[in-house]
Amino acid sequence: MKLSEIKSKxxxxxxxxxxxxxxxxxxxxxxxxxVGKITKNFIDCGGTVRSENVANFQLWEADDYDHRLHPEKLLSIIELSEKVLNIEDLEIEVEYQSDTIGKYGLDFDGTNFLLTSKLTDCLAKDKCGIPEQKPKLKLSELSQEGSCCGPDSGCC
Known part of the structure; x- marks a missing residue:
């Protein structure tokens, strides 16, 4: 989700x-x-220089049960951050404390903002020698295709 989308919602x-x-x-x-902008400059395992920018929100639980963050307040915080930090309409990454600081993507289901799981990945699979995964066939598919190792083939 981008900043423009959360502001609209x-x-x-x-x-x-x-x-x-x-x-x-x-x-x-x-x-x-x-609410901020995080710039990550890095080199992937294939030697390609890359840069990534995200808008970052950090959620924190306090023992302050008397205050609730209202939509108009969060909207004003976002707009101030855009102006003061010169943040473009970037994808949002959310930090939230669990066992350690977790990083999440952001989506919306019509009622709640959804913290979505993020995964690591190799960005240079074509350069670092990781073979592309081939689709796995089920044993039943092999025997239907006339595999030499079918139940009546006599190869086992």
């Missing part, structure tokens, strides 16, 4: 809720402690 909401990938909700007394 916040304008139509009365409350904000973030849902973790396992279905549980972030406690409603959370705070957004940071």
């Amino acid at each position: 916040l304008r139509s909401l009365e409350t904000i809720a973030f849902q973790l990938p396992n279905g549980t909700l972030v406690p409603n007394h959370f705070h957004v402690t940071e």
